[in-house]
Amino acid sequence: MDIESFLGRQANHFVKELIREGLNVKTPRVNFSKKIRKLTLIVQRNRCNHCQRVLDVVNFDHIDGNRANNSYSNCQALCPNCHAKKTRRK
Numbered sequence: 001m002d003i004e005s006f007l008g009r010q011a012n013h014f015v016k017e018l019i020r021e022g023l024n025v026k027t028p029r030v031n032f033s034k035k036i037r038k039l040t041l042i043v044q045r046n047r048c049n050h051c052q053r054v055l056d057v058v059n060f061d062h063i064d065g066n067r068a069n070n071s072y073s074n075c076q077a078l079c080p081n082c083h084a085k086k087t088r089r090k
């Protein structure tokens with residue numbers, strides 16, 4: 001086997017691996033930074049952004065539904081109830 005076809009084979013293998021991983025690996029659950037979460041709670045006065053109830057359990061929600069967008073403007077704090085309702089709507 002010459003070097004070119006050997007490398008070609010390796011590259012093929014590598015691409016196949018990448019595709020397989022890409023298909024299997026779920027989008028990692030990235031989240032908002034500590035700073036953003038803290039700021040969100042302060043701005044919302046520790047209340048749910050939907051029902052305005054005081055939060056004991058806080059769910060941080062991506063407003064636009066895009067988990068890769070972890071900017072402050074995309075962050076809201078919800079109670080588990082409202083968060084579940086929102087998630088179900090999607």
Ligand SMILES: [Zn+2]
Nearest residue numbers: 048051079082
């Ligand atoms: Zn709520």
